Amino acid sequence: RKEVEQDPGPFNVPEGATVAFNCTYSNSASQSFFWYRQDCRKEPKLLMSVYSSGNEDGRFTAQLNRASQYISLLIRDSKLSDSATYLCVVNMDNFNKFYFGSGTKLNVKP
Amino acid sequence: DGGITQSPKYLFRKEGQNVTLSCEQNLNHDAMYWYRQDPGQGLRLIYYSQIVNDFQKGDIAEGYSVSREKKESFPLTVTSAQKNPTAFYLCASSTTGGYGYTFGSGTRLTVV
DSSP states (O other), rough: SSSEEOOOOOOOEETTTTEEEEESSSTTTEEEEEEEOOTTTSOOEEEEETTTEEEETTTTTEEEEHHHHHHEEOOOOGGGGOOOEEEEEEEEETTOEEEEEEEEEEEEEE | OOOOOESSSSSOOOOOOOOOEEEEEEEEEEEEEEEEETOOOEEEEEEEEEETTTTEOOOOOOEEEEEESSSTTTEEEETTTSSSOOOEEEEEEOOOTTTTTTTTOOOOEEEE
């Protein structure tokens, strides 16, 4: 079983739609959780950290469910510029070892 | 501006050659990492270093070597023992606690 699993998609949604991605992780002792965004042929960039209480940044909301070992990302009012691959990242063994999911591809259509 | 620089952006290697990918950071980060990404797949950890003159194998270290002689630099050598080296290679750095995790812009390596 992979340490971090994501639905690869693609999720094809119209502009203005709300879309949600989930990511499951295998190690219940995981300490830190993040969502990264990766544009085609570019490096991943931090979108947001995921806190136990949930957190929101504009149109983006991240949630953590430790009991079920998953994190989620909700995007409201999708924009064309949101089209990218979204990577779930989990810190497993120690602070310096991060595991990346294979990513969920989002296509926002006009 | 502080950042992490990878070079070259594109690299072509002949069969049987060793090549070295450069990674330099001026963020004063203690930890540095090398990842490999294949099309449609996530990042896989090759090597990481938490301090100068020390580094650890990641999940796919075979066929790769690294050095950490300076805090700012963490070069990766792809040796001829790596049978399928064509991939996108990403270097990253962070503080000791894993904060400020930042990626370089990557090197695309192709075997010709």
